[in-house]
Amino acid sequence: MLVTVLVLMTMGTITMAIIGTLAVAGGLDPEYRELRYPKPDGYRFEGWRIQGTRTMCVDPRGGPPVDWSLLDMAVDVVATWQAAAPSLPLTVNGICKSAGGNAEADGKIRWEHMSDLWGEARNLSSTSGNIVLSPDVPPSWDCVRNLLLHETGHVLGLGHQSDDMPSVMNRAGCTHEITLVDVSAVRYLYEGRTKK
Numbered sequence: 255m256l257v258t259v260l261v262l263m264t265m266g267t268i269t270m271a272i273i274g275t276l277a278v279a280g281g282l283d284p285e286y287r288e289l290r291y292p293k294p295d296g297y298r299f300e301g302w303r304i305q306g307t308r309t310m311c312v313d314p315r316g317g318p319p320v321d322w323s324l325l326d327m328a329v330d331v332v333a334t335w336q337a338a339a340p341s342l343p344l345t346v347n348g349i350c351k352s353a354g355g356n357a358e359a360d361g362k363i364r365w366e367h368m369s370d371l372w373g374e375a376r377n378l379s380s381t382s383g384n385i386v387l388s389p390d391v392p393p394s395w396d397c398v399r400n401l402l403l404h405e406t407g408h409v410l411g412l413g414h415q416s417d418d419m420p421s422v423m424n425r426a427g428c429t430h431e432i433t434l435v436d437v438s439a440v441r442y443l444y445e446g447r448t449k450k
């Protein structure tokens with residue numbers, strides 16, 4: 255960063271030199287040029303974010319006996335995260351081929367009976383991630399949607415938050431929607447960067 259700034263200064267590009275100095279003074283990730291999206295205080299991250307683009311398909315088999323669709327919910331959940339961070343490189347692309355649909359995807363959203371969990375994100379990394387939901391959860395749209403928001407947050411690179419932080423990423427079950435601090439966190443990861 256110092257070298258870049260010095261070179262720019264000798265070129266006489268005063269504006270660029272000032273931007274470089276500000277980024278260093280603020281202690282921000284040097285990848286940033288957009289100071290509107292700082293890291294939210296105290297928020298925990300998984301330590302990576304999605305590289306490139308990611309698709310997820312939905313396998314609705316084995317779900318609870320309700321009349322709503324897991325695919326509709328997954329599309330709605332990703333759209334909600336994208337409303338916070340339009341650059342989010344995640345798409346739900348339909349019903350998985352293995353479930354009789356025509357979508358081939360990088361990851362799956364599906365149901366599975368689990369003894370002690372209502373939802374889980376598995377195989378998480380910057381290049382992979384699957385989501386499993388329990389069909390034994392009280393089958394209300396709001397509750398399962400909040401669980402899916404939470405697990406999708408893990409896929410995006412968000413970690414668990416302490417119970418006193420109002421966040422969809424704390425462990426308080428299905429009670430939390432996305433909050434302002436979650437919006438800041440996902441913007442920090444996906445908006446205002448100059449490179450992947």
Ligand SMILES: [Zn+2]
Binds near residue numbers: 405408414
């Ligand atoms: Zn979790």
